[in-house]
Amino acid sequence: MALKNEIAATLKAIRQQRGLSYDDLNESTFRTSLSLIERGKAGVTIEKLSSLAHALDFDLIAFVAMCVALERGHSPDEALATAQHELDQFKAVGGLNLLQEQWEDGNPVSRPPGKPAKKKNMSAVLQLKAEGKTQAEIVRILSLSPSTVNRYWHSDA
Structure with a gap:
């Protein structure tokens, strides 16, 4: 699930809806990179996507929901409802406790190198x-x- 094309369409739509040019977003990425991303010719890291969403003054979760909705052929509301259901299931089986065990002082808890034993x-x-x-x-x-x-x-x- 690369979502390159979905990210491209979402980014372009939000940028146009906000009335922003490439120059307005230059702080978050280089113009050539932004052009490649918007044309679906380049992938983007979650850090870069977060930076772009911030520069667009658009919630990252809403951005991702829109991309996933495009990929699945659903509405963003359906994508968010599916995500909420998944979160509810995760919480119901103690997932939040496991998540907290993996996070300490603002960093992931380190584990020994190599493949974890089964x-x-x-x-x-x-x-x-x-x-x-x-x-x-x-x-x-x-x-x-x-x-x-x-x-x-x-x-x-």
Whole structure:
């Protein structure tokens, strides 16, 4: 979901509706970049999109909702309703608590480098090891790669 074309159309519509020229937005991006974005020829980072929305004096969430609505062929209100439903589900299963656990002093909580371990797989490997299964048997039973089984087999968990 690149949304390049949807961002292009939304950006151009808001800029025209606000009566702003490229020069008026020059503070948020270079004119050539803005032209490329508006023509759907360049992607944009969320930081750049936030900067553009700010320069347009337009809410970032509303901007994104309009882009998603274009992509899905829905109205912005439908896109926002879908997002609200998703947020409600996230909150209902404790998602906000998990989010807060990932945020500390205005920064994301760091984690060790590398791919996070899948605790369910690790537990299964260690359980089968405790039952006396070999690594080869565990590979067949759990359909995990030999290197994954070996890593969990020798873990200190």
